[in-house]
Amino acid sequence: MSAPPKKQELETEESSSSCESDGDNEECMEYTGNETVNIDFEGRSPSDADFFGIKQLLQQLFLKAHLNLSELAELIIGQQNIGCVVKQSGAEELNEDDVEEEDDDDGLMEVFGVTSVINLSCKRDQEIIGQLRTLLSELANEHATTDTAELIKTVLADPEKPLGLIINERYVNIPCQISVPLLESLSKEITKAKEKNKPFDFGYYLFICKLHKINANQTKKKKNKRQSSEEILWSNPEEEIIDQATELKFEFPVETDSGLGGNWSEEDKMMSSFRRVLLFPSDRLPNIIDRIKEAVA
Template sequence: MSAPPKKQTLGYEESGSDSDEDQSENEEGMEYTGDEEIQVDFEGRSPTDSDYHGIKQLLAQLFLKAHLNLSELTDIIIGQSNIGSVVKQSGAGEINEDDDDDDDDDLMGVFAVTSAVSLSSKKKVEVVQQLRSLLVELSSSHATEECKTFIKTAIEDADAPLGLIINERFINIPPQLAVPILQNLSNELKKAVEKKEPYNFSHLIFICKLYKDEERKGKRKKMQDDVIWSNPEEEIIDQMADYKFEFCVKDEVDSGLSGNWLSGDDTMIPYRRVLIIEANKFDSVIEQIKIAVQR
């Protein structure tokens, strides 16, 4: 029998409204307007086999139509039992840790996944080869010469291993959850390094989802692009990044935020931004995220 998954109660109550009005006003039979408060408690756990489809779904919304073996990437994330977490709703199903039956886990959807995948020690694995090639290819087309040179050199430098940070969740999950999850990941990486496991990264790579206001013909260009980050905390990572580049994925998705835009709204175009930071800055980045989400 496998060891029970570690758990971390996140205890966040999500509000879908900016108003503090008494919820008793929401009488039975009233039409749902999207302004009602929804209180949800989450918990972080080690990924298990029962999380396979949920994790793969989250990876698919990040990588879209990129030529990647997402099944294999999902297996890597689950196989790293001491690295990474999934976020599930607390109380959605009681897990009997003395039972190998995963039926209860199947009832609990995966709302988020956070992990780290070595692009160096696992370079012989097919999906890691694909990720390495994808980064070189995308940077060649979209990055500055400095960034392009760094990625090409770092990919081949065995003495400066690269770690890909997976930080993916559904869009309505609050950024406050990022702090304990990222802190936990940082601690896990440190413990793994102490055990001489191959997670002593030189740099960390983040692939972030963002959306920009489409420039329309005849529309005055704004001084600064309107940008919406799918994971707001990643704007902090962007500010502290050593290298970055972005590319449009408009042709790979059906619509900007996978929702219906009102006729008066500007069209939002989906992008991916690749951020690279020195690994020794990870804790500082997390601290800045913590400060930002508490404002």
């Protein structure tokens, strides 16, 4: 990032156990209640060391889509002064012995979130850009209304109004308040990049949001064909605000993912996983960020 890393202290509720972790008692791993844990996070410029952490976050967004996520992670890392990763403040203070004892899987958890933007209208010969464009076109043709699909097709074909895909991924337990400084910082970085005539002068922005639907009426009524009401759970709550400010959108179902993990009882209602694609003109982004700020304050 062009600016110094930002830090924000947040409270997160995480599952915890009341017994000591001795590695021998499996019951210690069971959920027993919530604790409030104060953690300082900060945004940093992505580096090569963040590759696997970024890739894992991209996997939870795109699931089994046929995309070269390694190349996408490298693209995010390679964009100078655009985007950031979320890390725990003071994580670099681990001593050398601690670092040597960590395995590769532990290293993945160092990246708690990633925020960036990808230009889908330039470098079309790049494999990942071509894959993303193809995926978006196919999904729009299959799931969007005719008007929305046509607009997406037009935007993808118009080099004068580039389309920017905003990546807004983090782990589920991190509160949505952190999205405000991340999106504000990204918006400022895009403005600075445009002033330097870099390819970040977008005409439209696109979000791909993760959500889960719960059928409020589990019993089917053959005589009454009314659609049962559905409760929507957003993985990133601030994206509901973006959804409310966006007219052009479509959604599609995905295979069940691990975004909402935990132990479930027989009484728990079944959830279906979806992705919702939101498209809006770039000049709306500052207002959308303001609305998110008001909603999460």
